[in-house]
Amino acid sequence: MRQKWESYPSSIRLLAVAAIIFSTGMACIWPLVTIYIHDYLGKPLPVAGFLLLLNQGAFLIGSITGGMLFDRWGRMRTIIIGSVGIILITIGLGLTHDFTVYTILLLLNGLFYGTLSPVMNALAVVLWPEGGRKGINMIYVALNAGVAAGSALGGLLASVSFSWTFFGNALTQMIVLAIFVIFLPRHLKAAENRPLPASPAGESDTSKTDADEQLGAHGAGELQPTRKVVWGALLFLCSGLLISWIVYVQWTTVLSTYMQSLGISLRQYSLLWTLNGGLILFGQPLIAWVIRRFARTLKAQMLLGSYVFALSMLILSQSTSYAGFVAAMFIMTLGEMLVWPAVPAVAAQITPAGREGFIQGLIAGTGSAGRMLGPLLGAIIFQHFQAQGLLYIMAGLALLSVAFFAFHTTFLNRRQKVAVPTAEKM
Numbered sequence: 001m002r003q004k005w006e007s008y009p010s011s012i013r014l015l016a017v018a019a020i021i022f023s024t025g026m027a028c029i030w031p032l033v034t035i036y037i038h039d040y041l042g043k044p045l046p047v048a049g050f051l052l053l054l055n056q057g058a059f060l061i062g063s064i065t066g067g068m069l070f071d072r073w074g075r076m077r078t079i080i081i082g083s084v085g086i087i088l089i090t091i092g093l094g095l096t097h098d099f100t101v102y103t104i105l106l107l108l109n110g111l112f113y114g115t116l117s118p119v120m121n122a123l124a125v126v127l128w129p130e131g132g133r134k135g136i137n138m139i140y141v142a143l144n145a146g147v148a149a150g151s152a153l154g155g156l157l158a159s160v161s162f163s164w165t166f167f168g169n170a171l172t173q174m175i176v177l178a179i180f181v182i183f184l185p186r187h188l189k190a191a192e193n194r195p196l197p198a199s200p201a202g203e204s205d206t207s208k209t210d211a212d213e214q215l216g217a218h219g220a221g222e223l224q225p226t227r228k229v230v231w232g233a234l235l236f237l238c239s240g241l242l243i244s245w246i247v248y249v250q251w252t253t254v255l256s257t258y259m260q261s262l263g264i265s266l267r268q269y270s271l272l273w274t275l276n277g278g279l280i281l282f283g284q285p286l287i288a289w290v291i292r293r294f295a296r297t298l299k300a301q302m303l304l305g306s307y308v309f310a311l312s313m314l315i316l317s318q319s320t321s322y323a324g325f326v327a328a329m330f331i332m333t334l335g336e337m338l339v340w341p342a343v344p345a346v347a348a349q350i351t352p353a354g355r356e357g358f359i360q361g362l363i364a365g366t367g368s369a370g371r372m373l374g375p376l377l378g379a380i381i382f383q384h385f386q387a388q389g390l391l392y393i394m395a396g397l398a399l400l401s402v403a404f405f406a407f408h409t410t411f412l413n414r415r416q417k418v419a420v421p422t423a424e425k426m
Contacts (some may be wrong), residue, residue, distance in 0.1 A: 002290070011127040011187040012135050016142040018179045019120050025172030026113065028154035028165045029090070029107050033106075036162055041099050051103060051371055055110035060368040062114020067361020070122055071354055075182070075188060078357070079119060081178040085112035087170045094166030109217075114368070118361035125348045125356045127191045129329040133298060136348070137341040141280065141344030148277040180265025230350050233412040234359070238366040239304065240404035245370025246377060247309050247394045247401070248336065251329070253375040256318075258387045262320050272329045279333045287337045295338065297344045309397035317391035350412070 005013065038050040069078040089109045096102055120143070123137035156163040251272075259269050279286075295301040312332035315324060343362050351359045381390045 009128055016178050016372045019139050019142035020146040021172050022176045023143040023272050024150035025169040027147045027150025028168045040296045048209040054370050056372045058107045058110035059114035060365045062111040063117045063361045063365035066115030067118040067358040070357025079180050082112050086173045089165045090170040094163040117364040122360040123342045128233040133345040136345045140341040144280040223401050233408050236408035240401040241366050242370045243397050245367050246374040247398050249371050249374035250378045254378040254382045266323055266362040276333045299409050301338050301342040304400050305335040306402040308335035310395045313391045
């Protein structure tokens with residue numbers, strides 16, 4: 001494990017540590033927001049759900065805005081403004097007991113967290129462009145490690161006082177800001193002055209394969225994707241990601257209610273997420289083997305992950321036992337580990353220089369849109385077609401995401417091959 005950790009550049013290790021602390025603070029409060037609104041502010045559950053929907057909308061806006069600021073306004077400025085905003089707002093959340101003020105602060109919290117959401121992946125692309133999927137996957141694992149730690153820490157702080165969950169969040173963000181301000185500038189300066197190696201280390205073969213696939217059969221020097229091609233490919237990529245998130249969030253919304261109707265307790269439901277987090281943290285050797293054996297390119301990784309999402313839903317459609325839910329969660333987590341890191345890595349490969357923040361913000365915003373639409377769509381389908389219909393429809397949507405991910409590369413290659421004769425005639 002130590003040897004694996006030391007194989008990453010120091011800049012990525014620093015970023016991973018910051019990501020763990022950042023995610024720990026965020027996870028201190030988010031699992032408890034609904035309880036706080038309902039039990040301590042005295043509002044009904046539908047109100048809490050509506051506020052969380054608005055919060056995700058603010059997160060979406062913040063993600064795109066933050067990505068644009070990252071590219072145009074400066075990386076450190078964006079980090080400082082976003083971090084200071086989160087610190088001040090979370091302190092305010094811990095001090096207020098007024099519902100109106102809490103609502104305003106919760107929306108601002110989503111906006112500022114959204115502003116910082118593209119930063120981690122965008123920095124991974126900037127600091128280690130030759131790392132390909134490795135750098136972004138490291139950030140993905142680090143963020144999930146923080147979620148696991150923050151969920152436990154949040155419960156401990158809430159047992160003392162709910163206010164301390166917000167103060168704990170502010171403290172962790174202060175630490176992250178200090179890490180970035182003290183250590184990040186020199187790594188950014190080094191990255192700007194470092195030429196790209198001719199043959200990337202680590203995953204050189206697969207990274208080259210990914211790049212070749214994105215650029216078509218011709219070399220990068222002969223063909224460059226036009227702006228129209230890039231945006232078309234990103235449209236297909238984001239469409240596949242949006243659908244994948246709609247499928248995934250059924251686990252956190254409709255399926256939790258469905259499980260209780262089957263007599264499965266909340267404790268057993270919570271254990272499924274323990275399995276999810278444990279597999280993400282300790283199942284990296286397994287997913288690395290799966291990638292080597294079945295998904296050597298990022299495109300194959302996305303396609304396989306979407307097929308796995310569909311398989312998870314089909315398993316649930318044929319089982320009402322807890323063991324079936326355990327098996328489906330295990331499989332769904334494998335799909336998550338394939339798709340979530342692959343999509344931003346694919347986007348990074350066709351991102352024009354200086355647009356890393358905006359593109360990663362677009363990817364983060366797409367995920368937020370899926371988390372907004374998923375609960376509503378799932379509830380409507382469940383109401384009209386019951387659980388069996390919901391599961392079959394979600395399996396079908398997962399297969400639709402396969403098509404979008406496949407069209408992404410097909411569109412990119414086809415448009416580039418058409419452009420070659422034109423360039424030669426000119």
